[in-house]
Amino acid sequence: MSSIEPTIDAHVAVPRRASTTEMPILDLGDWLAGGSIEPLVAQFKAACTNTGFLYVRNHGIPRSALDAVFDATRRYFSLSMEERLKDKIDERFRRGFMPYGVTQHPGHKPDLKESYELGVDLPVTDPDVQAGLPLHGPNRWPADKPWLKEAAEAYFGHAVALGRNLLRIFATALEQPEDFFLQWCQKPMVQSRLFHYPPQSSPTALELGAAAHTDYGMLTILAQDPIGGLELRTRSGEWVGAPYIEDTLVINLGDMVKVWTNDSYVSNPHRVANRTGRERFSIPTFFNLDYATPVACLPQFQSADNPSRHAPVKSGDYLVKRFSEVQKYKTPAELQVA
Numbered sequence: 001m002s003s004i005e006p007t008i009d010a011h012v013a014v015p016r017r018a019s020t021t022e023m024p025i026l027d028l029g030d031w032l033a034g035g036s037i038e039p040l041v042a043q044f045k046a047a048c049t050n051t052g053f054l055y056v057r058n059h060g061i062p063r064s065a066l067d068a069v070f071d072a073t074r075r076y077f078s079l080s081m082e083e084r085l086k087d088k089i090d091e092r093f094r095r096g097f098m099p100y101g102v103t104q105h106p107g108h109k110p111d112l113k114e115s116y117e118l119g120v121d122l123p124v125t126d127p128d129v130q131a132g133l134p135l136h137g138p139n140r141w142p143a144d145k146p147w148l149k150e151a152a153e154a155y156f157g158h159a160v161a162l163g164r165n166l167l168r169i170f171a172t173a174l175e176q177p178e179d180f181f182l183q184w185c186q187k188p189m190v191q192s193r194l195f196h197y198p199p200q201s202s203p204t205a206l207e208l209g210a211a212a213h214t215d216y217g218m219l220t221i222l223a224q225d226p227i228g229g230l231e232l233r234t235r236s237g238e239w240v241g242a243p244y245i246e247d248t249l250v251i252n253l254g255d256m257v258k259v260w261t262n263d264s265y266v267s268n269p270h271r272v273a274n275r276t277g278r279e280r281f282s283i284p285t286f287f288n289l290d291y292a293t294p295v296a297c298l299p300q301f302q303s304a305d306n307p308s309r310h311a312p313v314k315s316g317d318y319l320v321k322r323f324s325e326v327q328k329y330k331t332p333a334e335l336q337v338a
Helices: 038-048 063-077 081-085 146-173 256-261 315-326 332-337
Strands: 025-027 053-057 096-098 114-119 190-197 210-214 219-224 230-233 239-241 248-253 270-272 280-287
Touching: 025 038, 038 053, 038 146, 063 114, 063 146, 063 190, 063 219, 063 280, 114 146, 146 190, 146 219, 146 280
Parallel strands: 025 053
Antiparallel strands: 053 248, 096 114, 114 190, 190 280, 210 270, 219 248, 219 280, 230 239, 230 270
C-alpha cells in the first residue's frame, strides 16, 4: 500500500459516486455455474485499464458467512481495549489484534483504524515457518472467544476460493492459460484484516481512517458494511466514492500487477473517510501469490519501443519491503537480535 503525499491539511470534500464505467459490477454467477469466462474477461480488462476497481456479485461467498464474520468483528471491537490488548499482534507471525497507531503512511498521521489480522494458517512445524519465512505461521486466536475464530476462518476460506477464481479471470485477460497464476498458489500469502474505524467528525487530508495509498500485491477482496467510506482516485485525479452495494464485494488491483503488465493495468490510490458519525467495519482480504513467485513483465506488454519499466522481483520480498515502509514490522533477523 504505497502512500500518496497530501498537499494540504484541508478537510476532505464528499466525492460523487463512482460511475458504472469507473466501477463496473461483474456478475460471476453464470461463469461459476459453468458458463463462458469470456464476457467477464472483457469487463475485467476494461476495469483494470481504467481504475483498477470493480464490484462482483454472485461471487460464491454465502451471505451467512459474511453476516457471521461482521457480527463477530463488531462483537470483538465492542470489548474493552484492555481485553483486546491481550491478543496484541505478535512481531514474528503478524497475527492478532493490531491497535491504533501501527500503520502510518509517510506525510500522514497514523490511520484511524484498528484490526484483527489473520492469514493462511500454517503449523510451527511447517518447513517455511521453521525457516523464518516472513508472514508465514499460525493464526492467533483468543481461547475464550471461539466465536471469533469460527466466523473469521469460515469467511477466510470462502475469500481464498474467490481469490483463486478471480486469478483465473485475470490470467485469461492477460492471454495466459487460465491456471497461470494458480501454479504459484501452493502457500499463497493471503491475509484478511478485520477492520474497525471509529467515527471521524471532520476528516482531513492528513488524518483519515486510511490515508490515500495503493495496495501492494495482486488482488484485494473487500467486504464493507453499509456505512461506506471507501473512495478512489480516478486517473484524471478526481476522488469518487465506492459505496456499499448490497450483495457485492469490491475488488481492486495492487502494485504488483503493474510489474506483470508494464503499467497497462493500474492500481489506483484509495482512502477511507468515515464521515457518518458511526463506527465502520470492513474486511479486506489481500490475495498474493507464493513468496518465491517470480514477478516480471509479460512478453506481450514489452517491446523494443516499450521496454519493461519495472525490474523483476520476488513476490514475498517485495511485499515485506512495502509492509516495512508503513508498519512497525521486524524481520526474523531483527527479531533474533532483539
